[in-house]
Amino acid sequence: MQVNQRYDILPTMIPVSIYIHIPFCVHRCAYCDFNTYAGMEKWIPAYTEALCREIAVVSEAAPEGISVQTIFFGGGTPSYLSASLLNKVLHTVRSHFQVMEKAEISLEANPGTVEPHLFEELREAGFNRLSIGMQSAIPKELKFLTRIHTVEDVQNSVIQARKAGFQNINLDLIFGIPGQTIQTWKNSLEFALSLQPEHVSLYSLTVEEGTPLNHWVEEGKISMPSDDDAAELYEYSMDAMAEAGYLQYEISNWAKQDLNGDWLMCRHNLQYWRYLPYLGFGAGSHGFFENTRISNVLGIPEYINRIKSLSSHQFPASAAVDQILILDRQEQMKEFMMVGLRLTHEGVSLLEFYHRFGVSLLEVFGKEIEFLLARGLIEWFNENKRLRLTKRGKLLGNQVFLYFV
Incomplete structure (x- = not known):
């Protein structure tokens, strides 16, 4: 097929995104292989201080002209931290980087750990987008996933978030759970859509090495759905979401339009998928700037101690860096x-x-x-x-x- 080979020049100034990792959880779910830890609450104050220090140090080494268009607090369970600590970290970002006026500022929230007053405090701090880990509307499936919340917790979280003024809410759901049927998946989707979220993320359950789920599968205690069964659920999802008025803009993500007709896609994740620069702060976080990828150390105590050392590194790395990878043109x-x-x-x-x-x-x-x-x-x-x-x-x-x- 012949394709027009003439090209125009695109703008070169592109704002960056910032990812902030909060590795604390009340409980670590059986399928999770993220850099998260339960029972380490005593480290939260020191970790918050280290986060703020890392942000400040990296900003001092950053080239001029960097502006921030999205900030994403992920985990772990960011909503496990108090609003005052989250506000402190966000304030540090604003103090050291030029944050755009209409920046998207997101926070992941576990409906089993959120007190109603937290949503109001988050809005006051400047957060304008929530991502709530619903996962399923079927109690049996939530139990299998070892989630600590109920379906009612999800509904209450959305209601409280709306009362606090959040107009951009995402719900995460998981399909391909052992024992899940097309009907139970349909019920979960229908419940999620009844809450009228602006954004929905649908992920296939994967068996990650080292997780309890992986051990259960290896020991023959459970069997995962076949690829054909998972594909059937995914195909149903594509049709159901389109019928409900959502645009599928990424393999696992759907968005609705706002009153102005704009699709409420996750601008932070678009930064990743469009291969644009982002900075990562916190234990196990990742960053990408120009041709350089970095990743921080995983452990919470080690991360804190690294930041305390105040050793200098070339931007975008900090003292907490574990790996630096320089990508050649072909890799990029x-x-x-x-x-x-x-x-x-x-x-x-x-x-x-x-x-x-x-x-x-x-x-x-x-x-x-x-x-x-x-x-x-x-x-x-x-x-x-x-x-x-x-x-x-x-x-x-x-x-x-x-x-x-």
């Missing part, structure tokens, strides 16, 4: 394709690829693209200026990505 092009194809609505732009790397997308990945086009896994759209996954490609996304990575 591969990653650009992998994350960009996750964007099921906008896909990968030929213009943007050329602007980033100074070479045609077809020149670099022509064979891979032709192969995937022939198998109906990707498609051209927007007058053949963009590539995206087909509906079948969404079901086999990981296989598609392997052709580029």
